[in-house]
Amino acid sequence: MKYLLLVCTDGEPFDADPAELDPEPWISEVESRGIRLTGDRLRPPSDATTVRVRDGETLITDGPFVETKEFIGGFDILDCADLDEAIEVASKHPIAKYGMLELRPFWT
Amino acid sequence: MTPVEELLAELYADEWGRITASVIRLTGDWDLAEECAQDAFAKALERWPADGIPPRPGGWLYTTARNRAIDRLRRAQNEKTKLAQLAAEPQSAIAPSLEAGSVIPDDRLELMFTCCHPALTTEAQVALTLRTLAGLDTAEIARALLVSEKTMSQRLVRAKNKVRHAGIPFRVPPAHLLPERVGAVLGVLYLLFNEGYSATRGDELTRADLTGEAVRLTRLLAGFMPDEPEVGGLLALMLLHDARSLTRVDDTGGFVPLESQDRSRWNRAQIEEAVSILDDAARRGRAGPYQLQAAIAACHATAASTDETDWPQIALLYKELGRLTASPVVELNRAVAVAMAAGPEAGLVIVAELEAAGSLSGYHLLAATKADLLRRAGRFPEAAAAYRAAIDQAGTAPERQYLERRLAALPPSG
Structure with missing residues (x-):
């Protein structure tokens, strides 16, 4: 089963040793298990562009479509046996201790 | 009820869960599992009076439900993946083994x-x-x-x-x-x-x-997890509470506190069973909240009266339980046990600490406990005020009526 792992933060700097936040050990473990297909960090919402088409007109605005304190700072695509494996992998993500992780199953 | 209806009602408790569990494992389809279970019981009700009760009624229900699940899936063209899963199941191993009298998968x-x-x-x-x-x-x-x-x-x-x-x-x-x-x-x-x-x-x-x-x-x-002591602990706890259930309420629906309950009406056999289950669990040497609560309930259930209850032991068990759960409600219960073991003033010390901590503010049992301890300490005006606070906060009519009776029974103050 494929899951989108959304890495959420509130934008405040974490009170953590930078080494603790380094995602590389997590990435290499999860990739060696064949679970992580891809993933990346995302630029902040201030760099986002929102696009809508209304009445044939393309409307473009600067910023995210919804302003919240929390935002998605990164994502990973995981291929797991089941939700338990996805939870186990997510709980080992370095941000799990400071921010929040959301697991969204793929539609199909 | 006819004999068939009676038997089916009896089988229902066990077989419903067994059938749904097994169809879910086979097909992953929860709705189908419920439908098949329902169908199997309906079919039994229709057939058994005429055909006679089969030699293994549980197996009959299980096979009927399972066949129905397979039928339904075969008919649904869009369920190809599920069919593939079914095909991979060792069907032939299950069906004949039922006739041979072996165990139905659980x-x-x-x-x-x-x-x-x-x-x-x-x-x-x-x-x-x-x-x-x-x-x-x-x-x-x-x-x-x-x-x-x-x-x-x-x-x-x-x-x-x-x-x-x-x-x-x-x-x-x-x-x-x-x-x-x-x-x-x-x-x-x-x-x-x-x-x-x-x-x-x-x-x-x-x-x-x-x-x-x-x-x-x-x-x-x-039965599934005999080595998990907390499962035994919870079972013992439920049986102990349940053994006293008839005496908790009087004929008018009023709440009867432990010390006024008619202990001769407690279910002795059930208490003995619970104590033996708890002993088995405790022997595994891994205490937990359910075992501790059951041990407390067992102290009450096996005592001949309130006075003969082992209150120091109960206070100790609550202390251990509080250490595991960090619950203020547990601490409130410890206050009651300490008061019984060492006098109401000792219990009031713990109540005062709880009031200062504030996590139970608005909880009627905090005020009710305080009122009771003050009454027993002879501090009647303070007790009356605490009863009134408890009555304001109580959630149910029987509890309120009980507290009002207590308040009315206080000696008139100065």
Whole structure:
């Protein structure tokens, strides 16, 4: 089963040793298990562009479509046996201790 | 009831859960599992009076439900993947073995863990457990849990969708997850028991049935997991509470406190069974909150009177329980036990600490306990004020009436 792992933060700097936040050990473990297909960090919402088409007109605005304190700072695509494996992998993500992780199953 | 109806009612408790669990394992389809279970019982009701009761009624129901599941899937063109799963199952190994008299596969433990998966809300866990394992229908669950049938029906649909879409596995969790997941299952079972046991509102008869279902499912779990001492602890705790249930309320529905209950009407055989289950669990040397609560309940249940109760031991057990749970309600109970062991003033010291901490403010039992201890200490005006506060905060009529009687019984103050 494929899951989108959304890495959420509130934008405040974490009170953590930078080494603790380094995602590389997590990435290499999860990739060696064949679970992580891809993933990346995302630029902040201030760099986002929102696009809508209304009445044939393309409307473009600067910023995210919804302003919240929390935002998605990164994502990973995981291929797991089941939700338990996805939870186990997510709980080992370095941000799990400071921010929040959301697991969204793929539609199909 | 005809003999067939009687037998089917008896079989229902065990076979419903067994059938749904096994069809879910085969097909992954929860709705189909319920339909097939329902069909099997309907068919038995139709056939058995004419054809006679089959030699292995449970096996007959199981095979009928399973065949129905396979039929339904074969007919549904869009269920190709599920058919492939079915084809991979060793069907031939299951069907003849039934005739040969071997054991029907039992996937109810897997089902329990799936229903109580932490990715589901507690409400969803409770609803799924009652529907799939206990076989209560949506209307019955709604009545028992005091929500509308529509709400319950939506809750069940949402829960089943989450299980399917989020990939919640149908299995007993691996060893490293087991302590936490067993805790979740026990939490749901105890919640069910308490919903029925407290029966503070609503249709008391229906809610009493929840108590029975909770005990039955905990027994089942204890059979599956004899090495998990907390399962035995919870079973003992339920049996001990239940053994005293007849004496908790008087003929007019009023609440009867422990010290005034008629101990001759307690169910002795059930208390003995509970104590023996608890002893078995304790022998494994891994204490936990349910075992401790059961040990406290056993102190009460085996004492000849309030005065002959081992209060120092109860105070000690509450201390240990408080250490494990960090619950202020446990600390309040410890205050009562300490007061019984060492006098009301000693208990009031703990009550004062709880008041200062503030986490129980507005909880009527804090005020009620304080009132009782003040009364026993002879501080009547203070006791009256505390009773009045407790009456304001009490949630149910029997509790309020009890407190009002207590208040009225205070000696007139100066």
